[in-house]
Amino acid sequence: MLAATAWQCEGDVLRAESTLRRAVEAASEAERPYVIDLLAPLLNSRGLTTRAGALLVTISSGTLALARLALQSAIDAASGAIELSEQRATAVRDALAHFDDDPTRVRIHQRLALAAYFRRDAAEALEEAAEGIRLAHLLNSPRAASAMHSVAYAVHHTCTGDADATWYHAAQLAREAEAGGDVSLRALGEVAVYELAAERGDDVALARARAALNRHALPEQYCERFAAGIADSLRLAWAGDFATCRNVLTVLKDTLGRTDGERALCRALLALTAIALGDDDAARRSGRQAISTSARPARHLSAHELRYRRLARALASAAGELVGDLVRGRRAAEARFLKDDPGIAMLVRVPTDLRCDAVPKTIRGYGRLIVSVVEQLRARPSIGPLTTTEVEILKLVGLGRNAPQIAALLDRSPHTVRTHLRNIGSKLEVHGRLEALSRARQLGLL
Numbered sequence: 001m002l003a004a005t006a007w008q009c010e011g012d013v014l015r016a017e018s019t020l021r022r023a024v025e026a027a028s029e030a031e032r033p034y035v036i037d038l039l040a041p042l043l044n045s046r047g048l049t050t051r052a053g054a055l056l057v058t059i060s061s062g063t064l065a066l067a068r069l070a071l072q073s074a075i076d077a078a079s080g081a082i083e084l085s086e087q088r089a090t091a092v093r094d095a096l097a098h099f100d101d102d103p104t105r106v107r108i109h110q111r112l113a114l115a116a117y118f119r120r121d122a123a124e125a126l127e128e129a130a131e132g133i134r135l136a137h138l139l140n141s142p143r144a145a146s147a148m149h150s151v152a153y154a155v156h157h158t159c160t161g162d163a164d165a166t167w168y169h170a171a172q173l174a175r176e177a178e179a180g181g182d183v184s185l186r187a188l189g190e191v192a193v194y195e196l197a198a199e200r201g202d203d204v205a206l207a208r209a210r211a212a213l214n215r216h217a218l219p220e221q222y223c224e225r226f227a228a229g230i231a232d233s234l235r236l237a238w239a240g241d242f243a244t245c246r247n248v249l250t251v252l253k254d255t256l257g258r259t260d261g262e263r264a265l266c267r268a269l270l271a272l273t274a275i276a277l278g279d280d281d282a283a284r285r286s287g288r289q290a291i292s293t294s295a296r297p298a299r300h301l302s303a304h305e306l307r308y309r310r311l312a313r314a315l316a317s318a319a320g321e322l323v324g325d326l327v328r329g330r331r332a333a334e335a336r337f338l339k340d341d342p343g344i345a346m347l348v349r350v351p352t353d354l355r356c357d358a359v360p361k362t363i364r365g366y367g368r369l370i371v372s373v374v375e376q377l378r379a380r381p382s383i384g385p386l387t388t389t390e391v392e393i394l395k396l397v398g399l400g401r402n403a404p405q406i407a408a409l410l411d412r413s414p415h416t417v418r419t420h421l422r423n424i425g426s427k428l429e430v431h432g433r434l435e436a437l438s439r440a441r442q443l444g445l446l
Contacts, residue, residue, distance in 0.1 A: 011219025
């Protein structure tokens with residue numbers, strides 16, 4: 001049992017599980033309930049709820065009766081038996097009023113918090129976690145406190161969407177796990193802090209988080225986190241390394257198991273990256289795919305999935321503004337579910353305002369990315385006063401094509417083509433297409 005606990009603290013969950021399975025086979029009747037009390041939560045955390053529940057049925061109540069009932073409530077909730085989970089949780093809370101074993105109480109509060117989390121009852125989960133943290137501090141048990149902070153972090157990340165509270169509990173999780181010697185929970189906290197620091201565009205916190213991650217090898221389950229990949233891509237974009245950023249996002253998007261929101265966010269970021277690299281056609285394709293993938297969000301989405309969809313919609317709209325796909329971009333910005341989060345909706349205005357400080361601090365990293373793209377766009381080489389796209393349109397005008405025909409040839413909207421024509425007239429200081437053609441020929445642009 002001690003060896004399994006050590007493996008779990010090191011982040012090797014599979015080895016911990018196999019060790020506990022062997023312990024179950026070797027245990028006496030008196031020892032078996034204690035081994036199962038460690039193994040069943042581990043199985044439940046891996047989604048093996050049926051196996052976890054079957055194990056609990058094989059042991060009698062004994063001294064672990066209340067902890068076992070709390071664990072059963074969590075397993076019931078994880079497997080969808082919400083009403084039964086609530087009944088068992090109520091029975092446990094009633095019995096806790098007369099229970100004076102504080103170490104076991106901490107474990108029970110953690111299990112009740114998990115049960116409430118699986119039932120998506122955020123208020124109850126946070127209440128149980130707070131009580132567990134209080135008791136863990138009284139017992140001077142930082143590892144127990146870190147486990148409670150991990151539940152609170154998950155609740156805010158998945159249920160409430162409160163970015164500041166998510167940040168707080170991630171930082172506390174890392175600190176308490178470090179003090180308690182739990183490598184796995186410390187890694188979870190440090191990775192979460194790194195992800196959130198990048199989204200905030202906080203260079204100081206990001207450098208500190210990156211240094212913390214570099215001090216230790218990460219357990220395998222934290223190496224492929226989606227949000228960590230997004231954090232890496234943001235850092236690369238701020239540094240102007242858009243080619244590597246595109247590679248990271250492409251791999252991230254194509255990884256199996258991505259949700260619609262995750263794929264949409266990758267595509268929106270790829271659209272902005274393509275603009276910085278001068279590939280406007282790829283930018284338009286990725287932006288349109290991001291808008292399509294993030295559209296019509298289903299009900300009962302987790303908070304972070306809905307957030308990813310909103311971010312994708314706002315960033316794709318900003319990309320459309322930069323690449324001239326104005327109609328589609330502005331329609332994307334009008335989505336009702338995007339307007340429900342005014343903070344994220346403010347990203348749409350960054351290409352015009354070029355101000356990150358107006359964006360909420362929790363998403364300023366994305367604002368910094370847009371500003372980096374605009375700066376790269378301004379430095380993009382052009383043909384004389386015109387861009388390559390504008391010259392291409394002007395050549396088609398010279399061949400007698402009108403705006404709808406040019407739009408069909410270039411796979412753009414007529415509105416976008418007319419916008420380019422207005423920009424051409426402004427840059428060449430002429431009125432009308434014939435004057436624009438004449439002036440362009442004088443300048444040797446055609």
